[in-house]
Amino acid sequence: MALRFEVLGRFNRARAAQLTLPHFVCQTPLFMPVGTQGTIKGLTTDQLEDIGCQIILGNTYHLALRPTSELIDELSGLHKFMNWPRALLTDSGGFQMVSLLHLADITEEGVTFQSPVDGKPMLLTPEESIQIQNRIGADIIMALDDVVKTTITGPRIEEAMYRTLRWIDRCVAAHKRPAEQNLFGIVQGGLDPILRDICVRGLVERNLPGYAIGGLSGGEDKNSFWRVVAQCTGALPEDKPRYVMGVGYPLDIVVCSALGADMYDCVYPTRTARFGTALVPEGVLKLKHKAMAEDIRPIDPTCSCMVCKKYSRAYMHCLVTKDAMGSQLLSYHNLHYIMKLSRDLHSSILHGNFPEYVCKFLQKMFPEGDVPKWVCNAMEVAGVDISSCCSFNLKQGKKTQESREDY
Amino acid sequence: MDVAVTNIIRPRNAVICPSKTLRICCGAMRYCLKSSSHGGGARAGTLLLGGGGGVSAVEVETPSLLLSTRKGLPHFVSPDMLPSLPSPDSRLLHLSPFHFLEAVSSSMISKLGGLHQMLGLQDYGFVALPRDSIQCLPSYDGTNKTGASFETPCGRCLIKPKEYVEMISSMRPNIWVTLADEVPAWVSDKRNRKSVDRTLRWMDECISLNMAGGDIFGAIVGGSNVLERQRCAEEVAKRNLSGYWIGGFGLGESIGERPRLLKAVCECLPVEKPRLICGLGLPEEILQGVDAGIDLFDSTYIYHITIGGFALTFPLDTSKSGVSSHNLAEKGSDFTKINLRSTAYRKDTAPIVEDCECYTCSNHTKAYINHLLNVHEMLAQTLLEIHNTYHFLGFFRTIREAIKGGYFKQFHQDFVNRRRDHLCNGDV
Ligand SMILES: [Zn+2]
Ligand SMILES: [Zn+2]
Numbered sequence: 001m002a003l004r005f006e007v008l009g010r011f012n013r014a015r016a017a018q019l020t021l022p023h024f025v026c027q028t029p030l031f032m033p034v035g036t037q038g039t040i041k042g043l044t045t046d047q048l049e050d051i052g053c054q055i056i057l058g059n060t061y062h063l064a065l066r067p068t069s070e071l072i073d074e075l076s077g078l079h080k081f082m083n084w085p086r087a088l089l090t091d092s093g094g095f096q097m098v099s100l101l102h103l104a105d106i107t108e109e110g111v112t113f114q115s116p117v118d119g120k121p122m123l124l125t126p127e128e129s130i131q132i133q134n135r136i137g138a139d140i141i142m143a144l145d146d147v148v149k150t151t152i153t154g155p156r157i158e159e160a161m162y163r164t165l166r167w168i169d170r171c172v173a174a175h176k177r178p179a180e181q182n183l184f185g186i187v188q189g190g191l192d193p194i195l196r197d198i199c200v201r202g203l204v205e206r207n208l209p210g211y212a213i214g215g216l217s218g219g220e221d222k223n224s225f226w227r228v229v230a231q232c233t234g235a236l237p238e239d240k241p242r243y244v245m246g247v248g249y250p251l252d253i254v255v256c257s258a259l260g261a262d263m264y265d266c267v268y269p270t271r272t273a274r275f276g277t278a279l280v281p282e283g284v285l286k287l288k289h290k291a292m293a294e295d296i297r298p299i300d301p302t303c304s305c306m307v308c309k310k311y312s313r314a315y316m317h318c319l320v321t322k323d324a325m326g327s328q329l330l331s332y333h334n335l336h337y338i339m340k341l342s343r344d345l346h347s348s349i350l351h352g353n354f355p356e357y358v359c360k361f362l363q364k365m366f367p368e369g370d371v372p373k374w375v376c377n378a379m380e381v382a383g384v385d386i387s388s389c390c391s392f393n394l395k396q397g398k399k400t401q402e403s404r405e406d407y
Numbered sequence: 408m409d410v411a412v413t414n415i416i417r418p419r420n421a422v423i424c425p426s427k428t429l430r431i432c433c434g435a436m437r438y439c440l441k442s443s444s445h446g447g448g449a450r451a452g453t454l455l456l457g458g459g460g461g462v463s464a465v466e467v468e469t470p471s472l473l474l475s476t477r478k479g480l481p482h483f484v485s486p487d488m489l490p491s492l493p494s495p496d497s498r499l500l501h502l503s504p505f506h507f508l509e510a511v512s513s514s515m516i517s518k519l520g521g522l523h524q525m526l527g528l529q530d531y532g533f534v535a536l537p538r539d540s541i542q543c544l545p546s547y548d549g550t551n552k553t554g555a556s557f558e559t560p561c562g563r564c565l566i567k568p569k570e571y572v573e574m575i576s577s578m579r580p581n582i583w584v585t586l587a588d589e590v591p592a593w594v595s596d597k598r599n600r601k602s603v604d605r606t607l608r609w610m611d612e613c614i615s616l617n618m619a620g621g622d623i624f625g626a627i628v629g630g631s632n633v634l635e636r637q638r639c640a641e642e643v644a645k646r647n648l649s650g651y652w653i654g655g656f657g658l659g660e661s662i663g664e665r666p667r668l669l670k671a672v673c674e675c676l677p678v679e680k681p682r683l684i685c686g687l688g689l690p691e692e693i694l695q696g697v698d699a700g701i702d703l704f705d706s707t708y709i710y711h712i713t714i715g716g717f718a719l720t721f722p723l724d725t726s727k728s729g730v731s732s733h734n735l736a737e738k739g740s741d742f743t744k745i746n747l748r749s750t751a752y753r754k755d756t757a758p759i760v761e762d763c764e765c766y767t768c769s770n771h772t773k774a775y776i777n778h779l780l781n782v783h784e785m786l787a788q789t790l791l792e793i794h795n796t797y798h799f800l801g802f803f804r805t806i807r808e809a810i811k812g813g814y815f816k817q818f819h820q821d822f823v824n825r826r827r828d829h830l831c832n833g834d835v
Binding site for chain 1: 527
């Protein structure tokens with residue numbers, strides 16, 4: 001085990017912790033921006049440090065294709081290659097294959113896929129995934145899991161869950177650098193509480209450095225989503241980090257943190273920047289919108305980032321979706337926003353004012369008091385009283401939830 | 408070798424229009440010639456752009472480069488990274504007002520407080536001129552007597568002097584260039600003559616309309632015709648302007664005929680005022696321009712090589728002969744630059760230039776940039792634009808030292824020779 005996880009403060013299930021990794025001492029809850037190919041949207045590593053990034057995620061599948069894990073290894077690992085002094089996490093590569101390649105086929109041996117280079121069939125086994133990740137050298141590496149879409153039901157879910165458990169042993173056995181890299185197991189089991197329970201218990205038995213909750217954020221309804229998170233965080237050990245994969249909406253981060261999750265990753269903040277959408281306390285701001293051309297305010301008047309200090313919405317309006325600089329600056333703001341949110345969650349838990357912080361957050365996002373029902377339910381389970389920012393007489397949680405974009 | 412003489416000209420307020428109160432934020436520009444060669448030619452000086460109204464004064468040594476921008480910002484280097492470039496060398500920015508045609512209205516720019524405020528670049532000097540040589544180019548066949556036609560990001564636009572001055576006055580650049588009818592080298596004498604006539608007429612219109620403040624540079628055109636070049640320059644020199652912009656280059660003329668044309672123009676211009684040129688970019692073209700007496704260069708060279716995946720590597724120290732040219736040729740070099748897309752750099756863990764102190768070379772390897780180019784990641788352009796700008800500004804510094812040291816002619820000749828030798832060796 002190459003990490004230390006110390007819970008510094010709690011509010012019911014929510015925790016503020018210090019996660020000490022080989023390359024960085026992190027504060028949780030934390031968000032990991034996705035640097036697929038060893039970089040994030042034109043931002044320099046100095047800028048990423050300025051924004052407060054603690055861990056960057058690299059995609060094993062992409063890195064294995066180019067520049068190849070052998071080359072990264074030869075050049076002393078990904079940290080050195082991209083000159084990132086802080087922590088890194090790599091995924092197993094399995095999810096990318098299943099989501100990007102039509103011809104991926106999963107068998108007991110591993111994931112068979114068609115090579116995007118020469119079209120030949122290739123096989124990614126749990127052993128190979130770990131070997132590649134050992135070469136890349138991230139602080140946290142992920143076990144190869146059998147990924148199924150959350151929308152799929154039936155025996156395939158069960159098969160995938162048991163296979164994930166069988167594969168974790170192969171991953172552990174193949175892991176050559178346990179003193180420098182932390183192998184996280186991934187809880188699968190779809191939306192079925194019984195399967196999730198079996199998977200959690202199976203993984204906990206293996207006493208891994210950390211655990212991820214996988215198979216979510218794939219289009220399942222929000223009620224199922226938070227219930228799975230709540231169930232898993234409730235059953236995972238207190239003294240290990242918990243990582244909800246693919247979560248990146250600010251609201252989801254707040255809810256999952258209330259339920260006791262610690263880590264998140266998502267392409268959302270940078271991807272949405274490319275389309276001209278800014279993350280703001282009120283939700284999102286579409287900078288492409290015509291009205292922005294006449295708006296002299298900063299993107300978020302309460303934001304202290306370089307972009308908000310310098311630029312008006314009107315100027316950003318003319319840059320976004322057209323110029324490289326537009327997505328660069330907006331990615332900077334969006335990541336700054338999410339990093340600030342994580343820091344605020346950490347300090348509010350630490351200072352005992354977590355519910356007040358959550359209420360303030362929800363009030364800004366839902367000024368009418370129309371907090372979605374699923375959020376209210378999740379917060380009830382989390383033991384966070386948000387009644388002060390909900391107007392229950394509205395009774396239209398469903399409608400308002402749908403009318404809000406990105407939720 | 409030329410003997411340099413130090414010729415200090417008293418700084419003069421460059422008065423543009425009688426009513427100075429019309430100036431909005433920028434004080435008067437001052438140019439001070441520090442050293443020049445006998446009989447004209449290469450010269451070194453300082454250019455001071457006055458501050459005021461929340462904008463800082465900027466003082467740069469010339470010959471100097473204007474950094475190419477898109478909507479007022481460098482193409483890939485965000486404003487928080489700009490201070491890593493040499494200063495004050497990097498503080499002159501080129502600006503094309505037409506970049507804002509598609510999105511921000513002049514009244515909005517005005518409301519935001521002008522360019523400096525809108526871009527958060529209060530410590531920088533902006534030089535506005537129509538052409539950006541990337542997306543905004545003169546389309547001479549659409550030009551008529553009422554205004555100049557340009558290809559712009561929102562299609563072809565006809566811009567009249569009045570509209571142009573209105574745009575300028577909302578933006579408040581430190582310096583701006585009068586509207587010109589630029590024509591390529593191959594047009595008829597008649598069309599070329601017409602372009603000079605129009606450019607002069609529009610210049611007077613611009614001057615009389617001037618509500619913009621800032622300092623005006625008069626546009627000089629005339630294509631490849633020495634007599635027309637002289638006629639235009641002499642006429643422009645008669646006006647009370649802060650400096651001169653030489654247009655019509657980089658539009659199909661041959662490199663060989665340039666020195667004659669540049670010399671003809673510069674000889675007509677008063678020595679105490681700065682000269683800006685557009686359309687020269689290659690290192691040897693810069694040297695050609697400096698040799699003719701040009702002070703300021705508006706160049707898209709850095710942009711183009713950056714987009715192409717190239718990094719500048721030529722030695723800046725005149726005493727160094729550079730790496731063995733045979734080796735460099737193998738790695739896709741042409742003496743001045745290397746192509747980082749080349750597989751030769753796949754495992755190269757050295758910085759682009761070993762002793763370069765730019766952000767890119769201090770932090771990243773050629774192998775990493777090669778990877779970023781391979782996977783089409785924007786950081787490649789960011790890192791390359793930083794290094795290339797840094798390096799090119801270093802080239803300008805070396806040029807200034809050579810002029811001040813009195814060995815510019817030798818420096819120029821050595822550069823050209825080494826380049827030629829290298830290309831010959833590379834052919835083997
Ligand atoms: Zn911001
Ligand atoms: Zn450099």
